[in-house]
Amino acid sequence: MYCLLRPCLQRCLFILKVKPRYVLLCFGAIVLLDFFGAFTHLFEITYDENFVYPYEGNIQELADALRHNEKPNIEPINEYKYPFLLHNPQKCTEAGYSTFHVVYVVKTALEHFERRAAIRKTWGYEKRFFDVPLRTIFLVGTHPDDEELQAKLKIEATKYKDIVQADFIDSYYNNTIKTMMGFKWVVKYCSNSKFYMFCDDDMYISVKNALRFVRNPAKYPGYFKEPKKLAAHKREISSADLIAFQRDIGNFDNASGRRNATIDKRSSVASFIIDETADNNNSRSNAYKGQDKQVNENFGVESKQLLGSNTSVLSRAKRQLFDFELPDDVRLFSGFVFVSSPHRHKSSKWYVSLKEYPYHLWPPYVTAGAYVLSKEALLDMYYTSFYTKHFRFDDIFLGLVAKKAEIEPFHCEDFHFYKKEYTKYNYKYVIASHGYGDPNELLQVWNEQKALGNA
Numbered sequence: 001m002y003c004l005l006r007p008c009l010q011r012c013l014f015i016l017k018v019k020p021r022y023v024l025l026c027f028g029a030i031v032l033l034d035f036f037g038a039f040t041h042l043f044e045i046t047y048d049e050n051f052v053y054p055y056e057g058n059i060q061e062l063a064d065a066l067r068h069n070e071k072p073n074i075e076p077i078n079e080y081k082y083p084f085l086l087h088n089p090q091k092c093t094e095a096g097y098s099t100f101h102v103v104y105v106v107k108t109a110l111e112h113f114e115r116r117a118a119i120r121k122t123w124g125y126e127k128r129f130f131d132v133p134l135r136t137i138f139l140v141g142t143h144p145d146d147e148e149l150q151a152k153l154k155i156e157a158t159k160y161k162d163i164v165q166a167d168f169i170d171s172y173y174n175n176t177i178k179t180m181m182g183f184k185w186v187v188k189y190c191s192n193s194k195f196y197m198f199c200d201d202d203m204y205i206s207v208k209n210a211l212r213f214v215r216n217p218a219k220y221p222g223y224f225k226e227p228k229k230l231a232a233h234k235r236e237i238s239s240a241d242l243i244a245f246q247r248d249i250g251n252f253d254n255a256s257g258r259r260n261a262t263i264d265k266r267s268s269v270a271s272f273i274i275d276e277t278a279d280n281n282n283s284r285s286n287a288y289k290g291q292d293k294q295v296n297e298n299f300g301v302e303s304k305q306l307l308g309s310n311t312s313v314l315s316r317a318k319r320q321l322f323d324f325e326l327p328d329d330v331r332l333f334s335g336f337v338f339v340s341s342p343h344r345h346k347s348s349k350w351y352v353s354l355k356e357y358p359y360h361l362w363p364p365y366v367t368a369g370a371y372v373l374s375k376e377a378l379l380d381m382y383y384t385s386f387y388t389k390h391f392r393f394d395d396i397f398l399g400l401v402a403k404k405a406e407i408e409p410f411h412c413e414d415f416h417f418y419k420k421e422y423t424k425y426n427y428k429y430v431i432a433s434h435g436y437g438d439p440n441e442l443l444q445v446w447n448e449q450k451a452l453g454n455a
């Protein structure tokens, strides 16, 4: 028997000795390639020519109808209907201001009490400038099983009146819900601001640089970089300066119809850039720019310095300065812009299947840590979101929405989505940097930069 089987057995052993290695290797390679998404990549669709994403009709018409309180022909396909548990409706209606300049909308977690406390003392401080009304609001979801946490949050909310809570489970993959509930709250209760800055609670934000940026995003930071001379004779703005400046603005407004001629309803930052260059040879416009630099160096007069001066003249004139920024209907959506591919390796936190998203590229998107929206962009994106299929990553979702609203995200290097290595002197132009989850570090860095005039 054994003799009969021997050749067979030997053969078997041989196969087991050699072949299994190949089989295993082959199998391993396939699993590995699959794990890293090689096959998925093969089946991806080219983004450029083929991109469509539900809903696939004429969205702008539908979004416009919603925005103007008319009934759209097609029902929205995506609504975030989570009731507000804490909604602070009075936040942006306080007497004294009819419009705000920047509203910070901070995504935070319920238990991050100390981060919020640090933000209130640093970049979220609302009374920083006498003449630049700012607001800060913190967005949270819920931890349904933790009543103690909820009670603590409620005490904080009562004390500071800056917490907005919506009824959804607060978790990483619900970030899109958090973001869109932020949009919803803003549209409902705080639509009287020129700009909105959405930030995470572990960010360093330079308030001054953010304001400088929204004044002239296309030229930031160049336009306040060069004039070393100006820095040398730094001084406060006097009323006389401002009145002269007002006069110049008046001239400029009268003289150059060209300036607003090219900015239409759907104006974007790009059209503003073109517009500015077209104006470059206008002597009045140049005069304005000279003034602008000067004023910009000094702008944002801290509240206390202004007390005692003739505030009525100053604030009126200065408000005019701030009104003379980007046109009100500009559609600015800006931050650090990525053009990248979906993660197809299965271990990734950001793994995305072909079914979920079939293209080889994402639409350009702004990294979620910090970004700025003008009011017009925010409204357009909010109403467009009703016709954009939900996506669980908030930055990608906003990229999809922007694409559908035909808003091109505007890139700026000074929004750092990683932590920009800190030294006292290399944060001069930083608008935002990730990596400040330690409240003490934020306080220390921010105060040091504020003392240098950079925050």
Ligand SMILES: *[C@@H]1O[C@H](CO)[C@@H](O)[C@H](O)[C@H]1NC(C)=O
Residues within 6 Å of the ligand: 167, 168, 169, 170, 171, 173, 174, 177
């Ligand atoms: C997101 O929130 C909803 C509503 O509370 C909840 O049903 C869902 O499980 C949450 N998702 C995750 C991933 O936490």
Ligand SMILES: *[C@@H]1O[C@H](CO)[C@@H](O)[C@H](O)[C@H]1NC(C)=O
Residues within 6 Å of the ligand: 250, 251, 254
């Ligand atoms: C600007 O226009 C206003 C009203 O149209 C006019 O009163 C004023 O004189 C004009 N200023 C200049 C410098 O042309």
Ligand SMILES: *[C@@H]1O[C@H](CO)[C@@H](O)[C@H](O)[C@H]1NC(C)=O
Residues within 6 Å of the ligand: 257, 258, 260, 261
């Ligand atoms: C500039 O804008 C104002 C207000 O929107 C408008 O009345 C004026 O006609 C515009 N000027 C030109 C040249 O289009």
Ligand SMILES: *[C@@H]1O[C@H](CO)[C@@H](O)[C@H](O)[C@H]1NC(C)=O
Residues within 6 Å of the ligand: 281
């Ligand atoms: C700019 O203006 C100057 C004088 O007003 C003129 O000589 C020059 O040709 C203009 N340049 C352009 C590019 O229009």
Ligand SMILES: *[C@@H]1O[C@H](CO)[C@@H](O)[C@H](O)[C@H]1NC(C)=O
Residues within 6 Å of the ligand: 310, 311, 312, 313
């Ligand atoms: C402040 O400005 C107003 C308006 O120009 C003027 O009437 C008033 O006299 C000024 N007050 C002081 C204290 O200079």
